[in-house]
Amino acid sequence: MNNPNDLTLADARAALRGRSLSSVELTTAHLTAMERARGLNAYVRETPEQALAMAEASDARLARGEGGPLEGLPIGVKDLYATKGVHTQACSHILDGFKPQYESTVTTHLWRDGAVMLGKLNMDEFAMGSSNETSYYGPVASPWLPPNWSEEQARTAMAGDKRGLLVPGGSSGGSASAVASRLCLAATASDTGGSIRQPAAFTGTAGIKPTYGRCSRYGMVAFASSLDQAGPIARTTRDAAIMLRSMAGYDAKDSTCFNAPVPDYEAAIGRSIKGLTIGVPREYRLDGMSPEIEKLWGQGVEWMKAAGARVVDISLPNTRHALPAYYIVAPAEASSNLARYDGVRYGLREPASDITELYEKTRAAGFGAEVRRRVMIGTYVLSAGYYDAYYVRAQKIRTLIKRDFETVFADGIDAILTPATPSAAFGIGEKSDADPVEMYLNDIFTVTVNMAGLPGLVAPAGLSGEGLPLGLQVIGRPFDEETLFALGEVIEQSAGPMKLPKPWWE
Amino acid sequence: MSVDQATVRRIAHLARIALSDAETPHLQGEINAILSFVEALGAVDVEGVEPMTSVIPMKLPLREDVVTDGHIEQKILANAPLAEDDFFLVPKVIE
Numbered sequence: 001m002n003n004p005n006d007l008t009l010a011d012a013r014a015a016l017r018g019r020s021l022s023s024v025e026l027t028t029a030h031l032t033a034m035e036r037a038r039g040l041n042a043y044v045r046e047t048p049e050q051a052l053a054m055a056e057a058s059d060a061r062l063a064r065g066e067g068g069p070l071e072g073l074p075i076g077v078k079d080l081y082a083t084k085g086v087h088t089q090a091c092s093h094i095l096d097g098f099k100p101q102y103e104s105t106v107t108t109h110l111w112r113d114g115a116v117m118l119g120k121l122n123m124d125e126f127a128m129g130s131s132n133e134t135s136y137y138g139p140v141a142s143p144w145l146p147p148n149w150s151e152e153q154a155r156t157a158m159a160g161d162k163r164g165l166l167v168p169g170g171s172s173g174g175s176a177s178a179v180a181s182r183l184c185l186a187a188t189a190s191d192t193g194g195s196i197r198q199p200a201a202f203t204g205t206a207g208i209k210p211t212y213g214r215c216s217r218y219g220m221v222a223f224a225s226s227l228d229q230a231g232p233i234a235r236t237t238r239d240a241a242i243m244l245r246s247m248a249g250y251d252a253k254d255s256t257c258f259n260a261p262v263p264d265y266e267a268a269i270g271r272s273i274k275g276l277t278i279g280v281p282r283e284y285r286l287d288g289m290s291p292e293i294e295k296l297w298g299q300g301v302e303w304m305k306a307a308g309a310r311v312v313d314i315s316l317p318n319t320r321h322a323l324p325a326y327y328i329v330a331p332a333e334a335s336s337n338l339a340r341y342d343g344v345r346y347g348l349r350e351p352a353s354d355i356t357e358l359y360e361k362t363r364a365a366g367f368g369a370e371v372r373r374r375v376m377i378g379t380y381v382l383s384a385g386y387y388d389a390y391y392v393r394a395q396k397i398r399t400l401i402k403r404d405f406e407t408v409f410a411d412g413i414d415a416i417l418t419p420a421t422p423s424a425a426f427g428i429g430e431k432s433d434a435d436p437v438e439m440y441l442n443d444i445f446t447v448t449v450n451m452a453g454l455p456g457l458v459a460p461a462g463l464s465g466e467g468l469p470l471g472l473q474v475i476g477r478p479f480d481e482e483t484l485f486a487l488g489e490v491i492e493q494s495a496g497p498m499k500l501p502k503p504w505w506e
Numbered sequence: 507m508s509v510d511q512a513t514v515r516r517i518a519h520l521a522r523i524a525l526s527d528a529e530t531p532h533l534q535g536e537i538n539a540i541l542s543f544v545e546a547l548g549a550v551d552v553e554g555v556e557p558m559t560s561v562i563p564m565k566l567p568l569r570e571d572v573v574t575d576g577h578i579e580q581k582i583l584a585n586a587p588l589a590e591d592d593f594f595l596v597p598k599v600i601e
Contacts, residue, residue, distance in 0.1 A: 101581040213562045226561060255567055256560075324544040335521060342522075344594050346585035355599050356522070364524035372523055373533065377540055379521040380509070389507075390544070395557035397550055402558065436536055437543045453561030478562060 009239035023072025027055035045087040071114030076184035082219035094366025104219025122174030130442035132173025147466035151504035163429035169199030186234035194446030201420035201471030212453035213258035216251030224333035237488035241265035268482035274308030283319035303494035328394035335378025420471035459488035
């Protein structure tokens with residue numbers, strides 16, 4: 001066997017169950033790979049002792065013929081999930097030193113099913129970003145080499161400020177980079193406007209944002225509560241299905257969590273898509289769209305047809321309003337959620353002579369530039385005199401966006417096929433001086449899904465002319481993740497195996 | 507709509523984020539770029555449209571009105587930058 005950390009989650013599961021590999025061996029291989037890959041900056045905290053203790057316990061259970069669906073399988077956890085007694089800061093300075101006294105429901109489910117925690121993964125601060133460059137802990141590098149770069153050149157950049165190396169996308173950049181670099185078999189991620197799907201597309205991995213309410217948000221650091229949803233990033237669509245089955249499920253501690261049984265998503269992998277009707281929304285065909293993305297999309301249509309699906313043109317007329325409306329709703333909710341960081345109860349505290357100064361100095365020092373900007377936008381659109389013009393109007397537009405989807409689903413569309421991102425990955429530092437709106441455009445194909453609460457899956461679909469990974473997105477009816485897994489598998493199989501980069505970073 | 511520097515300072519104060527004079531013009535430019543990006547929404551016809559309140563139609567679950575936890579003072583204070591006995595410590599609020 002090659003390195004055990006090159007296995008997919010499904011293959012590693014088979015090896016553990018067949019006792020040809022132990023969880024301790026598998027976990028050790030990952031810990032070693034993580035140590036050698038520190039230059040990528042994917043992990044902000046490694047938890048080797050905890051990982052090995054969990055692996056030993058898993059091996060004991062496996063030896064007795066017991067164990068859960070993820071028994072002994074090492075995974076990474078986005079820094080946004082509360083993990084008891086372990087670094088949880090959503091990669092913000094303002095949560096310095098914060099160690100939760102409780103565990104998030106999603107990670108509780110994963111440990112219940114036997115998964116092993118390798119550590120906490122880097123991310124954009126409070127999940128606000130599309131490149132993982134807003135993290136207090138610095139940017140994450142993608143394992144994909146920039147076009148025409150030598151390995152030596154990449155290693156030099158990695159040792160420095162990382163400029164020019166590719167971003168893994170964001171906000172779940174650490175999750176995507178670690179999965180693509182084989183530093184974990186799979187990872188938890190989260191998606192408010194595209195933070196699972198865009199990084200998956202940029203790194204040649206698979207990711208799903210399930211329907212709003214499918215996973216509990218309890219113990220996830222809140223960004224925009226009506227949009228945030230947990231989901232996995234994994235190397236294959238099948239692996240994402242295995243992860244989601246464990247992550248999802250009802251939780252009384254989150255009043256928006258949906259109370260319905262979790263299907264065996266993996267059973268949908270390989271299911272025929274014959275007879276399904278797939279919509280292709282004309283509004284997603286943007287002016288000045290990259291010919292490469294357009295070609296990939298067309299290729300996706302052909303794959304769907306070849307697998308027996310019917311493909312039809314559809315219209316989602318309010319699509320163009322989604323991103324601007326998102327940039328009202330999300331900052332508004334963020335400004336409210338982030339009001340809790342006051343320097344009193346946890347995290348950073350700046351010395352001050354009175355309480356107002358304590359708040360103002362702590363929040364100025366603790367929040368990075370992007371977070372400050374969004375909190376201020378949110379404060380403005382919620383302030384007296386502007387609430388109706390901005391916030392209420394944006395929520396009305398959200399109703400229109402959701403109605404667009406309801407209309408096509410009522411007309412018999414089973415799922416919708418779109419590009420995942422407007423381009424392949426860009427370089428670290430490339431957009432940092434640009435207008436913030438330019439970075440926001442990364443989410444143009446993904447954000448509608450959050451606004452409407454729908455499930456969206458991105459599967460690896462091939463490489464750009466420059467050899468960088470590209471993804472395709474499928475959007476489904478509420479709680480019909482299974483159709484998305486079936487379609488994602490068709491995309492993945494039609495595209496052929498994604499050949500992940502060799503470890504030049506070691 | 508765009509904001510002037512006085513408005514930027516007012517928003518910063520409402521958000522309880524200290525802002526230096528040097529940062530203000532730059533932040534003003536960025537906020538105005540975002541506001542001009544969302545401006546097109548003003549032209550959308552939303553007459554008679556209900557604002558969204560719940561993206562998935564579901565009833566808010568209710569439970570019995572009973573105490574389900576408590577006596578976790580130490581856990582609550584465990585991450586406090588400054589605490590004494592069972593209290594968070596802050597600068598003097600009342601003269």
